[in-house]
Amino acid sequence: MAQTAPQTRMTVQRSVILDELRKLNTHPTADELYNIVRKRLPRISLGTVYRNLEHLAQSETILKLNIGENIKRFDGCCDKHHHATCLVCGRIYDIPLEDMPEEPRPKVPGFTVTGANIFFEGYCTGCRS
């Protein structure tokens, strides 16, 4: 018989996780988001947050980032954009595409470039001193 893609259910937990993630522009870690979501759903488990973030990233509803230091961060906005880290405070900012000059496409022998993910670094207003 034909493989059917498993259906996906919109549970309270999933929608609260998504809702809270979308309110933030801080690119929280799973654990940070867990602590926020817990205020609305005190009995939710960290495992559920991980599972849902993974699921949402898989279905391209959210973005999963691997930036700077050790930890995976999540981004509620799935529009393509780049990121910038402040070298002083470490905060992560979004760089909308309209601020971008153009995406570079290097000619690399033996490799076909299809896309790029750019992490800029620099200083944000508060830290430029």
Place this chain on the structure above:
Amino acid sequence: MAQTAPQTRMTVQRSVILDELRKLNTHPTADELYNIVRKRLPRISLGTVYRNLEHLAQSETILKLNIGENIKRFDGCCDKHHHATCLVCGRIYDIPLEDMPEEPRPKVPGFTVTGANIFFEGYCTGCRS
């Protein structure tokens, strides 16, 4: 009294770690490198490898990357270059600057861009099929 920067000693372990890392272009994880170094220094500990990689990255002798999935990878080459990941096999390649068109510098209100780190994605020769 004036703070003196702690001196740094070239131990056998440190030089073997650096030597092996420089032989590779695979951007190994700490653990992978540990297993390679262990062939020459069977009694070395994983903690020592972590400590040294951290130290070498700190002193800008090597590069510490955070790419793709969960894990930190290290790069023995400290010349500035970008990286590319194959969407199929996941291998990480170096993109030398001479292959680069030009580095984009977006005009972002409230943020001064000083540099960029670009991760390209695409397909390597073996995987393009």
Place this chain on the structure above:
DNA sequence: ATAGGTGCAAAACTTTTGCGTCAAG
């Protein structure tokens, strides 16, 4: 001789997973 580095083992974290139960569709 001094103090930075090492090996070992334990601890701290982050992330994943097995299982019995619950609930969305």
Place this chain on the structure above:
DNA sequence: CTTGACGCAAAAGTTTTGCACCTAT
């Protein structure tokens, strides 16, 4: 009803650290 998702807790995996001893300088 069916089965995807949940909560819980245990496990797995990665990275850090305390401590006593060693060794580069």
